[in-house]
Amino acid sequence: MTISKGEMMVAEISHLDEKGSGRAEVWRKNELGNPKKLKLTIPMTLPGEKVRVTVDQPERKRRKAMPDVIVEAHEDRTAPLCPHFDKCGGCVWQHWSYSAQLNEKTKHVQHAIHAQGFDPKLVKETMGMGEPWRYRNKMEFTFSPEGALGLHEQGNFRKIISLETCLIAGEEMVEAAMEVAEWVKVHQLKGYNKDLHEGLLRHLMVRQSFATGEIMLAVFATESPQDHQEAVRDLAERIEQKFPQVKSLLWLENTNWADRTQAEKSHILAGRDYIHDEMDGYKFRLWFDTFFQTNPTQAQKLVDLAIGMGKPQKTERMIDLFCGVGTFSLPFASKVGKLAGIEIVETSIESAKRNAEDNGISNTEFLAKDARKGIDQVLESFGHPELLLLDPPRSGAGGKVMRRIGRSKPERIVYVSCNPDTFATDIKELEPFGYQLKMVQPVDLFPHTVHVECVALLELQ
Numbered sequence: 405m406t407i408s409k410g411e412m413m414v415a416e417i418s419h420l421d422e423k424g425s426g427r428a429e430v431w432r433k434n435e436l437g438n439p440k441k442l443k444l445t446i447p448m449t450l451p452g453e454k455v456r457v458t459v460d461q462p463e464r465k466r467r468k469a470m471p472d473v474i475v476e477a478h479e480d481r482t483a484p485l486c487p488h489f490d491k492c493g494g495c496v497w498q499h500w501s502y503s504a505q506l507n508e509k510t511k512h513v514q515h516a517i518h519a520q521g522f523d524p525k526l527v528k529e530t531m532g533m534g535e536p537w538r539y540r541n542k543m544e545f546t547f548s549p550e551g552a553l554g555l556h557e558q559g560n561f562r563k564i565i566s567l568e569t570c571l572i573a574g575e576e577m578v579e580a581a582m583e584v585a586e587w588v589k590v591h592q593l594k595g596y597n598k599d600l601h602e603g604l605l606r607h608l609m610v611r612q613s614f615a616t617g618e619i620m621l622a623v624f625a626t627e628s629p630q631d632h633q634e635a636v637r638d639l640a641e642r643i644e645q646k647f648p649q650v651k652s653l654l655w656l657e658n659t660n661w662a663d664r665t666q667a668e669k670s671h672i673l674a675g676r677d678y679i680h681d682e683m684d685g686y687k688f689r690l691w692f693d694t695f696f697q698t699n700p701t702q703a704q705k706l707v708d709l710a711i712g713m714g715k716p717q718k719t720e721r722m723i724d725l726f727c728g729v730g731t732f733s734l735p736f737a738s739k740v741g742k743l744a745g746i747e748i749v750e751t752s753i754e755s756a757k758r759n760a761e762d763n764g765i766s767n768t769e770f771l772a773k774d775a776r777k778g779i780d781q782v783l784e785s786f787g788h789p790e791l792l793l794l795d796p797p798r799s800g801a802g803g804k805v806m807r808r809i810g811r812s813k814p815e816r817i818v819y820v821s822c823n824p825d826t827f828a829t830d831i832k833e834l835e836p837f838g839y840q841l842k843m844v845q846p847v848d849l850f851p852h853t854v855h856v857e858c859v860a861l862l863e864l865q
């Protein structure tokens with residue numbers, strides 16, 4: 405069949421890609437009459453579904469197409485709750501029942517470890533949330549050049565969807581963000597245009613501790629608050645009157661081309677420059693740039709699982725690699741003899757030290773070092789650890805770090821991962837050192853997205 409521009413056709417979804425979109429292949433004839441494959445990426449679809457799509461550029465090999473009609477729906481298809489679902493890039497799987505999402509996540513982890521030669525039966529069923537909504541304690545919204553506040557459109561980082569709600573963020577966080585959006589309208593402030601590198605408002609970060617209730621609101625802007633005194637005063641007054649739980653209202657200057665929530669200068673408009681949070685009964689101070697687990701309910705499960713698998717003993721030495729501000733270090737420190745935390749970001753290490761002090765913990769040392777160098781330094785000062793926990797970023801720890809871990813011979817390794825694929829390649833590196841994978845427990849920290857976290861145990865044979 406030849407396909408002409410704008411022609412409607414029915415495609416069958418064979419599988420989902422790493423971003424959670426459906427993939428389908430259709431055959432067509434080229435201008436010489438030979439068969440040619442057209443690969444389609446179709447968001448908001450599910451495996452096995454038949455969908456009608458309009459093909460806008462049939463001459464291309466790969467195209468993204470939006471589903472016009474679902475001809476045959478997956479049995480677990482469900483109506484998405486959020487009014488922004490069809491545009492927003494935040495949650496791509498709201499049209500799939502929660503139990504089916506969890507199954508898909510388990511399968512992803514099984515495939516990832518099987519691809520590296522491990523037994524997929526070691527993977528348990530993904531632990532989900534009882535109530536998989538309003539789980540995020542931190543959101544970063546973006547201002548459009550016109551000043552609307554929202555999130556990026558699916559697959560289009562240039563376009564911002566103006567939001568009225570967000571069902572995965574805490575309710576008070578959304579209400580506070582909407583107040584800021586209203587303030588922007590009243591003062592007719594301009595948003596930042598990334599292409600032209602002009603405009604005032606760039607991002608709004610909202611973070612709330614679900615344990616203490618304290619909220620931080622941080623406005624990222626290209627100019628100083630002194631240049632907008634009347635508007636800034638009004639913002640502080642509105643927030644103070646309506647949201648007494650905002651304990652930190654910040655104005656952060658960012659003139660950098662990079663589109664990130666970073667700051668060259670910070671100004672406290674009200675309160676302090678950090679908020680108090682808690683995890684596993686331990687107190688943490690969070691600044692605007694502090695990495696902290698964004699789903700506290702499920703993060704608590706990660707901590708419990710890590711302790712259950714690691715079985716820390718009072719006589720043991722432990723390394724917490726990629727320790728951040730000490731989310732795992734503090735609960736483990738009270739159960740081992742000595743703990744060393746290693747982390748590359750200096751402010752996180754400063755924070756980890758202060759968090760240990762605030763919680764009366766004195767058997768820890770924290771090193772601001774790259775993981776590789778940090779392991780060498782700890783081995784010299786403190787000898788071989790009996791227990792090692794690692795929680796690297798999505799890119800994984802990498803072969804060099806994993807081989808150093810293997811040579812340092814901990815009896816037990818607890819690996820906390822946010823990427824099953826890099827987790828699987830990392831643990832493969834431990835096999836020659838005599839480690840055996842004992843179990844993998846996936847945990848859903850990000851319902852309605854493709855992401856899945858795992859806690860795994862490896863033991864030295």
Ligand SMILES: C[S@@+](CC[C@H](N)C(=O)[O-])C[C@H]1O[C@@H](n2cnc3c(N)ncnc32)[C@H](O)[C@@H]1O
Nearest residue numbers: 695726727728731747748749774775795796797
């Ligand atoms: C997934 S976070 C985990 C943080 C912490 N375990 C927690 O749960 O809050 C990964 C951490 O690794 C740190 N990191 C990234 N690259 C690193 C490196 N090469 N060496 C040491 N730490 C690194 C990041 O700064 C980040 O804090």
